[in-house]
Amino acid sequence: MPFIGQTPTPSARDLVYAKLREKILSLELPPGTALSEKESSLRFNVSRTPVRESFLRLAQEGLVQVLPQRGTFVSLIDPELVEEARFMREHLEKAVIRLACEKFPEEKLAELEANLREQRACIEREDHRRLFELDEGFHRTLFEGCGKLNTWSVIQQMNVHLNRSRLLRLVTDHRWDHLYEHHERMTAAIRGRDADAAERLMKEHLHLSVEDQPLLQEKFPHYFKQGE
Amino acid sequence: MPFIGQTPTPSARDLVYAKLREKILSLELPPGTALSEKESSLRFNVSRTPVRESFLRLAQEGLVQVLPQRGTFVSLIDPELVEEARFMREHLEKAVIRLACEKFPEEKLAELEANLREQRACIEREDHRRLFELDEGFHRTLFEGCGKLNTWSVIQQMNVHLNRSRLLRLVTDHRWDHLYEHHERMTAAIRGRDADAAERLMKEHLHLSVEDQPLLQEKFPHYFKQGE
DNA sequence: AGTTCCATACTACCATACAAGTGTGGTAGT
DNA sequence: ACTACCACACTTGTATGGTAGTATGGAACT
Structure with missing residues (x-):
């Protein structure tokens, strides 16, 4: 049994999300920084899918801004x-x-x-x-x-x-x-x-x-x- | 030029999201209803990807609950x-x-x-x-x-x-x-x-x-x- | 020199295939 | 009749290839 609780095994998406969020909030990734699905997927050793999904989640929280066909950027502080x-x-x-x-x-x-x-x-x-x-x-x-x-x-x-x-x-x-x-x-x-x-x-x-x-x-x- | 404005052409993901949200809030999809990425993808004539992404977004807003490997359900009212x-x-x-x-x-x-x-x-x-x-x-x-x-x-x-x-x-x-x-x-x-x-x-x-x-x-x- | 145009190397978006876990119904054994 | 078990039909999670739109730098032309 894989430890039943609130975390039945954190998914790759959740891990990537947590790490990115951490880096953004700590300003290690300063506002304006360009992100990329591919680059992050290589960096975290996962496919683009979980990276992409974590980008979307961050976008919904206003931490990044996704511009279709252009790129994803760490949001400026408003x-x-x-x-x-x-x-x-x-x-x-x-x-x-x-x-x-x-x-x-x-x-x-x-x-x-x-x-x-x-x-x-x-x-x-x-x-x-x-x-x-x-x-x-x-x-x-x-x-x-x-x-x-x-x-x-x-x-x-x-x-x-x-x-x-x-x-x-x-x-x-x-x-x-x-x-x-x-x-x-x-x-x-x-x-x-x-x-x-x-x-x-x-x-x-x-x-x-x-x-x-x-x-x-x-x-x-x-x-x-x-x-x- | 594809009409530059706030909607540079709504993506499939956004469309699916909007329709599902509408159905959930209007109680057309009552609390507890089981959803499925596959079924919805057939219903909306898109692939699983945009459906999945709209599910994740709805989940973040608390409108649905995603249980890994089990299913996705319209949230009960808390x-x-x-x-x-x-x-x-x-x-x-x-x-x-x-x-x-x-x-x-x-x-x-x-x-x-x-x-x-x-x-x-x-x-x-x-x-x-x-x-x-x-x-x-x-x-x-x-x-x-x-x-x-x-x-x-x-x-x-x-x-x-x-x-x-x-x-x-x-x-x-x-x-x-x-x-x-x-x-x-x-x-x-x-x-x-x-x-x-x-x-x-x-x-x-x-x-x-x-x-x-x-x-x-x-x-x-x-x-x-x-x-x- | 300055301008236009286009090849190219990106980007995110979407479709699809495969992997892995879960629930269920039928079947074999008791 | 009842129980244990297992195959199978689901589910979501992940990987990957192809498509279309965008930015950029260099070449060709004015």
């Missing part, structure tokens, strides 16, 4: 999408953290606090990569504890654009301390059931992520889609 | 997804209608009012199908006027589940009059820049769409995913 991703997150996460102040399973709260501890450790040893993941995990746990995990998934999809932008920012700016502080104060607000404070904190927190967006666009102009 | 879709819409649309009360282009406001007129006509001649579309259009215009069209697209994706449920409701219940009245009052609130009233109206409006969800699940049990 500032409009970045802003709307922030907008969505702000309003949905404000609503969720309000829910959390009413009712939140103790187990998940402990998970948040464990996450906080690891964040502290990451700041010590300046492991920004892992800190980025922990930030994701923190917010995810919030949604999970409120039974809104599907909502989080949908946000995630829009979030890929915001995240590429945030990662770019990480290159030039290392002030990630506020981030931890925010998370800590939000957790405290949930414990204290102070919905108004929690909502206010969340709003500030999410506004930070696009704080110097214009500077980024100036610094890496060829990575961004220019306004119409 | 009540959890229906509720979260409503949750997302409530909070995002409340935020958007608030924006609309601050600033909304006159042109789009006129569009809303034209939509309202057509809604009235549809109620007269009991064209519920078209009324459903107009309802979609009304909300879409709201997002468009606020420059949040991408957000609407993301909502739409989650919305497919909510919509199948709403369509099911349409079969048994024809009281669509409130709907028009709500839309009219929301438009008035925007004109009068009364954000609090607008937000309250929107909240009520969206709560209506899942009003008798439990009854539906009782009436069409085999269309819904049962609780874990």
Whole structure:
């Protein structure tokens, strides 16, 4: 029996998809890079079919752009999408953290606090990569504890654009301390059931992520889609 | 030159996708129906490839479920997804209608009012199908006027589940009059820049769409995913 | 020198063949 | 009658060849 679970054996398509997505989100494949079914199929030692299918999936998520008979390219970061991703997150996460102040399973709260501890450790040893993941995990746990995990998934999809932008920012700016502080104060607000404070904190927190967006666009102009 | 525009000639894949999606959302292919790449390829007179690719796309949107080596099935309606879709819409649309009360282009406001007129006509001649579309259009215009069209697209994706449920409701219940009245009052609130009233109206409006969800699940049990 | 045209080397799209896993119904054995 | 087993008819996953459209560089012509 080949391990029955959510992964009854990951297909070649899924593997290729995961690797490409990883490379795109980490900016190892920067915006604008040309991809090719054939080249990728050689690179991953599979046929063109699974490569092609992973391209289509990435295209649907907006990570690549497929131009028929011309080529497939890593999408430029669209500032409009970045802003709307922030907008969505702000309003949905404000609503969720309000829910959390009413009712939140103790187990998940402990998970948040464990996450906080690891964040502290990451700041010590300046492991920004892992800190980025922990930030994701923190917010995810919030949604999970409120039974809104599907909502989080949908946000995630829009979030890929915001995240590429945030990662770019990480290159030039290392002030990630506020981030931890925010998370800590939000957790405290949930414990204290102070919905108004929690909502206010969340709003500030999410506004930070696009704080110097214009500077980024100036610094890496060829990575961004220019306004119409 | 083959008409350069947004559709440089729709591919076979896109055509198959559009037709299947249409059939699924209209419940012509009810939840649970078995599909097959081969059968569909014969039906649409194309090879398996474009059919397969449209299946994958539908799967990513959650409209079908692909079980490797077993088959592809139209997804059951997941009540959890229906509720979260409503949750997302409530909070995002409340935020958007608030924006609309601050600033909304006159042109789009006129569009809303034209939509309202057509809604009235549809109620007269009991064209519920078209009324459903107009309802979609009304909300879409709201997002468009606020420059949040991408957000609407993301909502739409989650919305497919909510919509199948709403369509099911349409079969048994024809009281669509409130709907028009709500839309009219929301438009008035925007004109009068009364954000609090607008937000309250929107909240009520969206709560209506899942009003008798439990009854539906009782009436069409085999269309819904049962609780874990 | 500048312009037009065309061969060529790409691209993604589609059709088709084969591989591998799954469910089912019939059959042989008990 | 019942059970175990196996062949077979499905399913999706992968590989590959051919088609049509696109971009590009060089040759021929003005």
